[in-house]
Amino acid sequence: MNPLAGCLLVSALLFSIGLGGALTRRSAILALIGIELMLNAANLNFIAFWRYGPYPEAMTGILFVIFSIAIAAAEAAVGLALILAVYRHFKTTDLSRLDSMKG
Amino acid sequence: MPVTFLILTVLTVAGATAAMTLHRLVHCVLALAICFVGLAGLYLYLGAQFAGLVQMLVYVGAVVILIVFAILLTRSHEAPPQKKWTWLAGVCVSAAVFAVLAWAVMAGGAIEGTAVGQPQATMLQIGSALMGRFVLPLEVVGLLLTAALIGAVVIAMEEKQSAR
Structure with missing residues (x-):
């Protein structure tokens, strides 16, 4: 197994763990954590392809990861603000009890 | 497969x-911080120093603390219990996804790890690339971060009508 395949397997494992958590956990905060894990798995793929790919001097992999981290930070801030707003309205963050769209 | 890679992988x-x-949300967030530290170590191991440092600063420093604040503000110290069949279905789905991804990685003959020595990505190179070729995405990210900042404050702000 070459090192690139090792990195890709780690990334696939991380993505699956994040997906399983986002699908099964009932707390909204934990679902958000699962989504963050999936984003990080994608970032690890970018870095691995930059490191073992044919044209590392273009640095597209690293710059893509930097932009992706910035966007993930914005996503986390807005997502947690949404969770706070939902908590203030429903008094819970249990996703299976947020079943009404009426304000 | 070097020992460093294996240790970082196990940590992550x-x-x-x-x-x-x-079960407890604060424990989950601390475990998430450990996972992010392991990922930053993996980036450093792969030679991407700047990405590793940014990962450490943004994720371990900012995102994890933000999640801790959200846990404190929503007073949800324990996650609600899971239904058994939901858990089973989620585990089955994620195992299937991992099986497909692992099969694709293993069967993909196109990805030959052409490791032609350690590639260089110094801060100088990254900075000049950000100011040269990638200046438009940089500006767009700045705009996005500003919009996210204002949007997060507006969304999380107390509504005056409901307070009255």
Whole structure:
């Protein structure tokens, strides 16, 4: 197994763990954590392809990861603000009890 | 397969698994921090120093603390219990996704790891690339971060009508 395949397997494992958590956990905060894990798995793929790919001097992999981290930070801030707003309205963050769209 | 890679992999995967399976939310967030530290170590191991440092600063420093604040503000110290069949279905789906991804990685003959020595990505190179070729995405990210900042404040602000 070459090192690139090792990195890709780690990334696939991380993505699956994040997906399983986002699908099964009932707390909204934990679902958000699962989504963050999936984003990080994608970032690890970018870095691995930059490191073992044919044209590392273009640095597209690293710059893509930097932009992706910035966007993930914005996503986390807005997502947690949404969770706070939902908590203030429903008094819970249990996703299976947020079943009404009426304000 | 070097020992460093194996240690970092075990740290990352164990952190992620603990973050997704533990019962108390604060423990989950601490496990998530461990997972992010392991990922930053993996970036450093792969030679991407700047990405590793940014990962450490943004994720371990900012995102994890933000999640801790959200846990404190929503007073949800324990996750609600899971239904058994939901858990089983989620595990089956994620195992199937991992099987497909692992099969694709293993069967993909196109990805030959052409490791032609350690590639260089110094801060100088990254900075000049950000100011040269990638200046438009940089500006767009700045705009996005500003919009996210204002949007997060507006969304999380107390409504005056409901307070009255």
